[in-house]
Amino acid sequence: MTCSRIADFRNLSPRDRLQKLVEIEALSDDEATKLMSPGVLGLETANGMIENVIGTFELPVGVATNFIVNGREVLIPLAVEEPSVVAAASYMARLARDSGGFTTSCSEPLMRAQIQLLDIPDPHNARLSILANKQEIIDKANACDGLLNRLGGGCRDVEVHVFPHTASGPMVVAHLIVDVRDAMGANAVNTMAEAVAPLVESLSGGRACLRILSNLADLRLARAQVRLSADQLTTSRFDGKAVIEGIVEAYRLAAIDPYRAATHNKGIMNGIDPLIIATGNDWRAVEAGAHAFASRHGHYGSLSTWEKNTQGDLVGTLEIPMPVGLVGGATRTHPLAQLSLKLMGVETASELGEIAAAVGLAQNLAALRALSTEGIQKGHMALHARNIALTAGATGGELDLIVRRMVEEGRVSADRASELLRQQRGTIS
Ligand SMILES: CC(C)(COP(=O)([O-])OP(=O)([O-])OC[C@H]1O[C@@H](n2cnc3c(N)ncnc32)[C@H](O)[C@@H]1OP(=O)([O-])[O-])[C@@H](O)C(=O)NCCC(=O)NCCSC(=O)C[C@@](C)(O)CC(=O)[O-]
Ligand SMILES: NC(=O)C1=CN([C@@H]2O[C@H](COP(=O)(O)OP(=O)(O)OC[C@H]3O[C@@H](n4cnc5c(N)ncnc54)[C@H](OP(=O)(O)O)[C@@H]3O)[C@@H](O)[C@H]2O)C=CC1
Numbered sequence: 001m002t003c004s005r006i007a008d009f010r011n012l013s014p015r016d017r018l019q020k021l022v023e024i025e026a027l028s029d030d031e032a033t034k035l036m037s038p039g040v041l042g043l044e045t046a047n048g049m050i051e052n053v054i055g056t057f058e059l060p061v062g063v064a065t066n067f068i069v070n071g072r073e074v075l076i077p078l079a080v081e082e083p084s085v086v087a088a089a090s091y092m093a094r095l096a097r098d099s100g101g102f103t104t105s106c107s108e109p110l111m112r113a114q115i116q117l118l119d120i121p122d123p124h125n126a127r128l129s130i131l132a133n134k135q136e137i138i139d140k141a142n143a144c145d146g147l148l149n150r151l152g153g154g155c156r157d158v159e160v161h162v163f164p165h166t167a168s169g170p171m172v173v174a175h176l177i178v179d180v181r182d183a184m185g186a187n188a189v190n191t192m193a194e195a196v197a198p199l200v201e202s203l204s205g206g207r208a209c210l211r212i213l214s215n216l217a218d219l220r221l222a223r224a225q226v227r228l229s230a231d232q233l234t235t236s237r238f239d240g241k242a243v244i245e246g247i248v249e250a251y252r253l254a255a256i257d258p259y260r261a262a263t264h265n266k267g268i269m270n271g272i273d274p275l276i277i278a279t280g281n282d283w284r285a286v287e288a289g290a291h292a293f294a295s296r297h298g299h300y301g302s303l304s305t306w307e308k309n310t311q312g313d314l315v316g317t318l319e320i321p322m323p324v325g326l327v328g329g330a331t332r333t334h335p336l337a338q339l340s341l342k343l344m345g346v347e348t349a350s351e352l353g354e355i356a357a358a359v360g361l362a363q364n365l366a367a368l369r370a371l372s373t374e375g376i377q378k379g380h381m382a383l384h385a386r387n388i389a390l391t392a393g394a395t396g397g398e399l400d401l402i403v404r405r406m407v408e409e410g411r412v413s414a415d416r417a418s419e420l421l422r423q424q425r426g427t428i429s
Pocket of ligand 2: 145146147148151153180181182183184185186187188189190213215282285325327328329330
C-alpha cells in the first residue's frame, strides 16, 4: 500500500513530484508522461465530447497527500484553480492520521427519475392505481437496460408523490428508484422514465409531461467521519481545546444561518468539486444535489456537523448526495479521468463517492480551523500571493521574491505586486 505521507512533496518541482509518484508505484512512467503533457485531452476527443469545439481549457491538478480513508492510504487528485485548497486538505489529513484518518460509508447507488402527471382530478386515487401496478412498471423499466440488470442494478421501486393544489391543477409525480451501480446514472434513468411514461400515464388517467432524473439524489449518500483530540489540534500558537470550541461555535452558526451555511458548504465543495472534475464526473449534478440536500429540513443549513464527544475530542461528520460514476459521461473519454482513479486505487463508484466525502470534510475542517483561529487570510492569501504576482507579470526568480515580500509585509494585493515588480526591474527607485 503506497503511503500517502510523502516527505517534502510540497517543495518539489511538478516533474519531481511525478517522479516521486512513479518511484512509490502510484503511477507508471507512461502515466506520469501523460500527466506532464499539455493538451492531453486533444482537440479530436474534445470535439467528440461537446458541440462547436474550438479548444480545450486546462486546470492545474494537485495531489492532496496524507489521507487515510477506512484504514487505506489514498493520494487524491484535485483539479482546481483556487490556491490553498490542496494545501488545506493535505494539512487536515496530516492531523487526522494520528487518530486513524477518515471513516466512510455509503448507501446503495440509488437514483430517482421523476414522471410528472397532469390533468388528474383524483390524484390520491391515481397514486394508488400506480402503486398497485408497481411490479409491471419495474419490469418495463428493467427491460430498457439489460447490462445494468446483469451487473446487479436496475429499477428497484416506485414511489408516488401527490401535489393536490398547484396552479396547473392537481399533480402526481411518479418516482422510479433505480440502482445504477457504477454509473452516475442520469442517462440510464432518463431512458427508463421515458419508456415507462405511457404505462404510468394510462394507470393514472392523466397526461405525462416531464420524464427526467432528480438531482436531489437523497437515496445515494456518501458519509465521512473524523475525530481529532485537542492535542492533535494544538500548535505553538493555539491551544487545541480552544480550537475545538471555536470550530464547534463556527459550525453552530452554519447550522442556523443560511448566509453562513452557504459559505460553510462552499468550503466543503472546495474539496469535493476538484475531485469530481479530476474524475470526469458531472460537478453540476453533485453541486445541485448537495445544496438541495442542505435544505431538506425546511431551511438551508450546514451539510456537515461538528461536535465535542465525552472525551473532549472534536468529531465531524458529513453526509452528502454523491451521484458519481466510473463509467458513462466523460469518465471514460477524458484520458486523465482514468488516471485519477488509478492514483486513488478506486474500483467502484461508491468508493469514489466516499473519498469525495472525506476530502469535503477535511476541507471544511481546514476552513473552520483557520477561521476560528488566525483568520482565513493568513494561509489563503500567502498561497494566493503567487497568483497575484503572476497576474502582475512576474516571471522566474521575480515570482518568489515578490511573493516573499508581499507575505512578509502582510500586503498581498495586485497594486503592491505591480509596485514591487517595477522596483525589481529598476523602472522605479
Ligand atoms: C493554507 C494552510 C494549510 C497553511 O497552514 P500553515 O499552518 O501555514 O501550514 P504549514 O506550513 O505548517 O504546513 C502544514 C501542512 O499543510 C500542508 N501545506 C501547507 N502549505 C502547503 C503548500 N504550499 N503546498 C502543499 N501543502 C502544504 C502540508 O501538508 C503541511 O504539512 P507538511 O506536509 O509540510 O508536513 C492553512 O492556513 C489552511 O488550512 N487554511 C485554510 C485554507 C482554506 O480553507 N482554503 C480554501 C479557500 S478559502 C474558501 O474559499 C472557503 C471558506 C474559507 O470561505 C469556507 C468557509 O468560510 O467555511
Ligand atoms: N440532470 C442531470 O444531472 C443530467 C445529467 N446528464 C448526464 O448524464 C451522464 C451520466 O449518465 P449515465 O447514465 O451515468 O451515463 P451512460 O448512459 O453513458 O452510462 C450508463 C450506462 O453504462 C452501462 N454500464 C457499463 N458498465 C456499468 C457499470 N459497472 N455500472 C453501471 N452501468 C454500467 C449501463 O448500461 P448500457 O451500456 O446498456 O447503457 C448504463 O446504463 C453525465 O454525462 C451527465 O452529465 C444527462 C441528463 C441530465
